[in-house]
Amino acid sequence: MSKLISELKQEHNEIADLFNTLMKSGVTSNKGLDIVKQSKAKLLEHLKKEDKYLYPPLYKMAEKDVLLRNTLRNFGDELEIVTQSAQRFYSKYSNMNNINKKEFIEDMSALNISLKSRVMKEEVSLYKAYEKLNID
Numbered sequence: 001m002s003k004l005i006s007e008l009k010q011e012h013n014e015i016a017d018l019f020n021t022l023m024k025s026g027v028t029s030n031k032g033l034d035i036v037k038q039s040k041a042k043l044l045e046h047l048k049k050e051d052k053y054l055y056p057p058l059y060k061m062a063e064k065d066v067l068l069r070n071t072l073r074n075f076g077d078e079l080e081i082v083t084q085s086a087q088r089f090y091s092k093y094s095n096m097n098n099i100n101k102k103e104f105i106e107d108m109s110a111l112n113i114s115l116k117s118r119v120m121k122e123e124v125s126l127y128k129a130y131e132k133l134n135i136d
């Protein structure tokens with residue numbers, strides 16, 4: 001497995017662990033707010049790494065591979081939706097004052113499900129395409 005893909009998969013696991021911890025912690029606690037901030041920072045860091053290292057070689061490869069080009073287009077469209085969902089969540093829960101616990105859990109669960117779905121698709125499709133490039 002390439003070094004980049006190994007790092008990205010590890011980051012997926014770390015983000016999932018933060019979300020699981022957040023669901024288990026008192027969401028209105030200071031710890032809950034810290035975990036929300038950590039998960040946001042980790043997710044942004046992960047996306048930047050993908051944008052910088054994963055996608056450029058894939059787009060270059062897609063110039064000659066129609067199937068990969070379509071896959072990347074579909075992933076891009078889906079990522080916009082997931083990104084908007086994450087932005088709404090992090091904006092809404094940037095502080096833990098007067099939050100509705102039930103609503104928070106529903107929002108957190110919805111974001112968690114969409115991220116898990118995205119991660120699974122990335123690991124099955126995009127990461128395998130990247131590994132074929134033998135970059136690192």
